[in-house]
Amino acid sequence: MEPIYLRIFEDIEAKILSGAWRPGDRIPREHDLVKSYGCSRMTVTKALTTLVERGLVVRKRKTGSFVASPQIDRTVMDIQDIGTEAVLAGHEHRYEILMRRVDTLGQAEARQLHGQADAEVLRIQCLHIVDGKPTAIERRIILLDAVPLARDETFASAPPAEWLLSQVPWSKAKHVIRAVSADAATARILEIKRGEPCLNLIRQTWQNDRMVTYVEITHPGDRFQFAGIFHPAEKHALRRQPHEAPP
Numbered sequence: 001m002e003p004i005y006l007r008i009f010e011d012i013e014a015k016i017l018s019g020a021w022r023p024g025d026r027i028p029r030e031h032d033l034v035k036s037y038g039c040s041r042m043t044v045t046k047a048l049t050t051l052v053e054r055g056l057v058v059r060k061r062k063t064g065s066f067v068a069s070p071q072i073d074r075t076v077m078d079i080q081d082i083g084t085e086a087v088l089a090g091h092e093h094r095y096e097i098l099m100r101r102v103d104t105l106g107q108a109e110a111r112q113l114h115g116q117a118d119a120e121v122l123r124i125q126c127l128h129i130v131d132g133k134p135t136a137i138e139r140r141i142i143l144l145d146a147v148p149l150a151r152d153e154t155f156a157s158a159p160p161a162e163w164l165l166s167q168v169p170w171s172k173a174k175h176v177i178r179a180v181s182a183d184a185a186t187a188r189i190l191e192i193k194r195g196e197p198c199l200n201l202i203r204q205t206w207q208n209d210r211m212v213t214y215v216e217i218t219h220p221g222d223r224f225q226f227a228g229i230f231h232p233a234e235k236h237a238l239r240r241q242p243h244e245a246p247p
Contacts, residue, residue: 004039008047016056016067017090027057027065069222081161082128082136082217091130095159098189099125102144102151113141113204113214120144122151124160127189134190135223140215147212161215168212176202180218190220197221 015021028036033044048065051057058068086093103123110117126138140160142150147168155163180200187194201217 004037005043005046005050008033008037008039008044009050012047012051013054013056021067023067023069025067027067029064081159081165082130082138083159083162086128086130086135092132094129096127096129097124097155098127099123100155105141113211115143115211122147124155126155126160128159130223133223135219137186137189137218138215139217140213142213143211146207146210164213168207170205170212171208172206174204178202179221182218182220186218190218192220 012021012027021027027048030041030044030048033047034041037044048057048059051065052059056068057065059065083093083095101123103121105113105115105117105119105121107117109115110119120143122142122144124138124140124142126140127134128136128138138160142160142164144151147164149167150164153163158166178200180198182190182192182194182196182198184194186198187196190198192198198221199219201219202215203217204214205212
């Protein structure tokens, strides 16, 4: 038999995901849920806590629980495209290619990326729209010597990240996450005020020792969050390794 707390969780989740309860709507008070489900307050608290952990509900002291504004969790070390993440999280996603041109790396840019000056690249600017709201600007450089097929790719059927993941296996990636303020161009595209806080992910990937792509993805701070689960190293296992016979 399904635990009552899980039934409460699923009932509330279904109302949120179906749109019956919109962001900002108040969740029934705990004592009302206790009465409706004929259970203890502890059971209701467990269900609400699970909803909070999933990012579906926010709890405000003395005022109650409310449907959270949509946010997408991005696992920090995963290489995954925004569209896939949005769909997996139950959101609608579409994208627009705002700019696409073949260019070369300048001297300063080549030094920053540890690349070769005058190397041919494809520059792309892509806007990701989730549930009808601009959610990310993707500014990407693809090295054409590493990915020659990108020269003629229009990205009409798949956004750049998804297309790249299907074409080029990567062997190394570097991530930098930082807080930035929206400049005028970013604010205009994301439909926010200039100077508003944003999350900026810088990602660089390589295939062996050859750089494949460099991308900066900027999200409004209230529409996205990064998440990760990490485990400490198993020190005892590491100590045993020198004494183990090779397989």
